[in-house]
Amino acid sequence: MARARKKPTSKSTVSKADKKSAVTAKKSKSSLRVRNEKAAKASVKPKRVKAVAQKAKKHTITAAKAITGEHHVIPRKENPGFFTKSRRMTPRYFADSLLELRYVSWPGFREAVRLVFAVSAFAMTVGVFIAILDFGLERLFRAVIL
Numbered sequence: 528m529a530r531a532r533k534k535p536t537s538k539s540t541v542s543k544a545d546k547k548s549a550v551t552a553k554k555s556k557s558s559l560r561v562r563n564e565k566a567a568k569a570s571v572k573p574k575r576v577k578a579v580a581q582k583a584k585k586h587t588i589t590a591a592k593a594i595t596g597e598h599h600v601i602p603r604k605e606n607p608g609f610f611t612k613s614r615r616m617t618p619r620y621f622a623d624s625l626l627e628l629r630y631v632s633w634p635g636f637r638e639a640v641r642l643v644f645a646v647s648a649f650a651m652t653v654g655v656f657i658a659i660l661d662f663g664l665e666r667l668f669r670a671v672i673l
Contacts, residue, residue, distance in 0.1 A: 584629075591625050 557565075634642065 587629065591622075591629070
């Protein structure tokens with residue numbers, strides 16, 4: 528058999544602690560980190576770096592189309608002569624180079640720093656080797672010739 532619940536007879540019988548525990552029980556028990564992750568997933572805005580990269584890509588494509596397009600000084604005819612022949616703004620080599628730059632994968636910051644360090648170390652090593660060789664040859668020629 529089910530028991531009937533007793534209702535408080537007056538408002539003063541419910542303590543403040545009971546009210547506070549009832550309020551906290553209703554709140555979500557998820558942590559701040561979980562709520563932030565949910566908010567990040569819900570937001571559709573791209574990060575600032577991605578937005579800038581997309582704008583740069585758009586302008587690069589527009590510039591490439593303008594450079595590689597054909598321009599006609601005089602309207603074309605069936606038998607093109609010297610003046611009616613289609614012309615390009617830039618030589619084919621430069622236009623192809625610009626288009627090829629779209630496919631380049633540039634290194635990240637860490638990789639760039641690592642590569643700069645490698646090139647600097649190699650340059651210093653070769654410089655020291657050449658300095659030692661120069662010093663040795665100078666001493667040899669002074670001893671032999673003078």
